[in-house]
Amino acid sequence: MKTVLRAIVVLLLAAALTLAVIYYTGPGKTQAGSERLTIHFTCDASGRLEPCGCFTGQHGGLTRLKTWLGERKDPGPVLKLDAGGAIAGVADHDIIQYRYMTRAYATMGFAALNMGGREAMIPATHLTALAKSSPVPLLSASLVDAESRKGVLDPYRVVDIHGTRVGILGVVSPKSVPTPGEGMAVLGLNEAVDRHLPELAAKTDLVILLAFADENEMRRLAKDYYEFALIIGGDVSGPTQEILRENESMILFTTNQARTVGTLVATLSGGKKKRLTDPTYDIQLLWDTIPQHEDLLGMARDYRAEIRKTPLAIDDPNAKDPNAIPGVSMEASYVGSAACKSCHAGAHEVWEKSGHAHAFETLVKTGSDADPHCISCHTVGFGKPSGYRRPMGSASLVDVGCESCHGPASEHIARYVDGKPSSFKFRPLGPGDCKSCHYGEFSRPFEWDKFWPGIEHGK
Ligand code: HEC
Ligand code: HEC
Ligand code: HEC
Ligand code: HEC
Incomplete structure (x- = not known):
């Protein structure tokens, strides 16, 4: 009996000592x-x-x-x-x-x-x-x-x-x-x-x-x-x-x-x-x-302030389109959404009411309107030869315009305004074109059926 008691006492002492060591260290x-x-x-x-x-x-x-x-x-x-x-x-x-x-x-x-x-x-x-x-x-x-x-x-x-x-x-x-x-x-x-x-x-x-x-x-x-x-x-x-x-x-x-x-x-x-x-x-x-x-x-x-006042390679108006094929004539250039209004009044009205028509203002509000990391999707043709340029580019090319989706329209305008004979036709668009901007952290998960009704136009 005594030995059992003694063993218990020894065990308790050992446990106390361990706790003390843990506490101490x-x-x-x-x-x-x-x-x-x-x-x-x-x-x-x-x-x-x-x-x-x-x-x-x-x-x-x-x-x-x-x-x-x-x-x-x-x-x-x-x-x-x-x-x-x-x-x-x-x-x-x-x-x-x-x-x-x-x-x-x-x-x-x-x-x-x-x-x-x-x-x-x-x-x-x-x-x-x-x-x-x-x-x-x-x-x-x-x-x-x-x-x-x-x-x-x-x-x-x-x-x-x-x-x-x-x-x-x-x-x-x-x-x-x-x-x-x-x-x-x-x-x-x-x-x-x-x-x-x-x-x-x-x-x-x-x-x-x-x-x-x-x-x-x-x-x-x-x-x-x-x-x-x-x-x-x-x-x-x-x-x-x-x-x-x-x-x-x-x-x-x-x-x-x-x-x-x-x-x-x-x-x-x-x-x-x-x-x-x-x-x-x-x-x-x-x-x-x-x-x-x-x-x-x-x-x-501070970064946004610095990027605003720093000239960048992408600002160069003479920069060559990196995707251009040498010897092949320049593609059409960007003209701005206002140029479409007279003939596509309906589409223009839908667009004007949509968030796309205020996309640049969104950047101005957060001071990001000179940050190339943002402008690319919130303007028309940023970085392309006739597209939007920093620091304060052409006012007609701010926002997600008609040409952000349809592409540069100078040829189209030339055909219908100047009566220039041209076989130019815009290519048909679909969900894939939306996803060039609506992806990853830049958009709520994109679903055509949810997003298109908000900006639906054309036929
Ligand atoms: C002078 C009138 C006029 C102007 C300005 C105009 N368009 Fe058009 N557009 C037309 C006509 C006409 C058609 C052919 C309509 C049809 O076939 O139903 C057309 C067709 C289109 C189509 C259908 C695809 C195609 O290539 O035929 C798109 C997209 C389009 N226009 C976009 C634009 C955009 C974007 C602008 C502004 C940058 C613009 N248009 C300015 C007259 C104009
Ligand atoms: C060039 C980039 C770009 C492309 C291409 C693009 N979007 Fe957007 N979209 C934006 C930006 C930027 C906004 C946010 C605008 C803002 O409020 O500042 C936006 C907002 C929206 C919104 C919410 C605002 C609203 O008006 O309800 C809808 C819906 C939308 N886009 C649909 C589409 C669809 C559909 C397509 C394809 C047909 C498309 N987008 C293609 C950049 C783009
Ligand atoms: C890859 C294209 C892309 C880039 C790059 C991009 N955005 Fe956007 N931005 C969008 C799209 C698309 C939407 C609309 C998202 C949606 O409706 O779910 C949007 C929406 C916004 C909105 C919300 C607008 C609103 O009223 O709800 C803000 C703010 C914004 N962007 C700021 C920025 C800033 C700041 C940057 C740079 C750091 C940036 N964006 C870069 C595509 C882009
Ligand atoms: C966010 C992308 C986006 C923007 C911005 C946008 N469109 Fe469209 N547009 C489309 C899509 C997608 C369609 C339907 C698919 C197609 O026919 O290519 C379409 C269809 C059209 C059509 C009918 C095409 C046909 O074959 O009948 C016309 C015309 C047109 N858009 C003109 C405009 C004009 C003008 C603006 C600016 C005021 C504009 N769009 C802005 C994406 C856009």
Whole structure:
């Protein structure tokens, strides 16, 4: 009987001691020396500093990400990483916007931005300039000078997490880069890793790979190298719902134009070489109910102000239509919706009452009327030789006009107004033409039967 009592007392004491240790070390630490590390990651932000606002109920945007991150109570140290694709495109206005994106990521405390497929398509000189001005390190072990084969950017960075040295290496698959930026080449994934991993592994306790590559390529990298505790990507069609495992690595990825953020919480354990154990993983949709962060909304306003006063390549009235075939005569030019009124009074009346006829005013209201990312769908023929041009283009070509759908009408007018003999005929239109603007985050889900009655005209 006594021995049983004694055993119970010993057990109770042991339990109390355990609780005391947990209490003493805090919830972020499970035992002395090993900590719960939180890793938040994004990929494919595609220039979405803020959502465009084309319909209510839009998710995502860095504006929401910042609010969401700010409200988290992560117990231990936190590491924030982007796997690439933060830039929207390769035009000069995309590059200007990307500078604001890097600042936004910096205010959120991101440790590194990897270069994705689009970043790899901007000219080498622009990329190095961006890296110099970026408050967050831009990483790529893959992008090299086309001639010298020397790296264009830092291949990796090392961060100290409470004494643990974490190496972050960035790569992009050549398959994700249709045409490398001027002066640049993209190394094969293994060549990029081989160049830097031995050195990085030697001076760190844990290595994380940021890989803008598809799932198979990420799995292959995990098979080829045992050094990566974690691989984050990627060039994928949707986020992972669970932790994937291959060889010694965990693999996680997301995409979705800044609508989602992935979070891995794991214990930094092991001796000299650390591992990430007891992981939990969650993929979060940045709901429209999350308020947009004031600081980043301010940054978006600054971007719009800068883009308004900056001359851009797309403003050049003599720019050649990139789709024009040399030697083939110029297509018809845009004349504006007012020119149709006299003969198509009915259609014009329907149009005038529709939202299409106020689409530019919508941009003016939000200060986006000089942003090429917006004007393309809210004007007539933006970027085409006779189409709308910034900064304040022809007033007759603002809004979604008749020619936004039917195409340039100068030939048609010439035929019916000037009596010029012409075989020109507009091509028939259908739902596919609407979807050139009504798609993705730019529209409520498009259904012809719901949308066409609102603007129905013609026969
Ligand atoms: C790919 C084409 C496209 C681009 C690019 C685009 N929009 Fe739109 N926008 C639309 C369409 C289509 C609608 C109508 C959506 C619907 O009715 O569901 C719309 C609607 C809107 C509306 C709502 C109008 C209303 O009264 O309800 C706002 C505001 C808006 N856009 C702002 C912007 C801004 C700002 C940008 C640039 C950041 C932008 N748009 C870029 C296609 C586009
Ligand atoms: C001087 C009169 C006149 C003007 C101005 C005019 N049209 Fe027409 N349009 C016609 C006639 C006539 C037809 C042929 C009608 C028919 O066959 O029923 C036509 C037909 C069309 C068609 C049917 C397809 C085709 O090629 O025949 C479309 C679409 C059209 N017009 C669009 C426009 C647009 C857009 C504008 C303004 C940029 C415009 N029209 C200006 C007279 C005009
Ligand atoms: C050039 C881009 C573009 C194309 C092509 C386009 N839309 Fe739109 N649409 C817009 C924009 C932008 C808006 C939002 C206008 C605003 O309120 O600022 C819009 C709004 C609408 C709306 C809501 C506003 C209203 O008047 O009720 C309907 C319905 C609509 N579009 C139907 C269509 C249909 C049907 C087609 C194809 C036949 C089409 N759209 C093609 C850009 C486009
Ligand atoms: C949002 C896209 C859109 C806009 C804006 C638009 N149309 Fe249309 N229009 C269509 C579609 C779609 C049809 C029906 C399919 C077809 O016949 O090609 C059509 C049909 C027509 C027809 C009848 C064609 C035929 O073969 O009988 C005429 C004429 C016409 N539109 C003129 C105009 C004029 C004029 C304007 C401007 C005041 C205008 N449209 C604005 C999409 C548009």
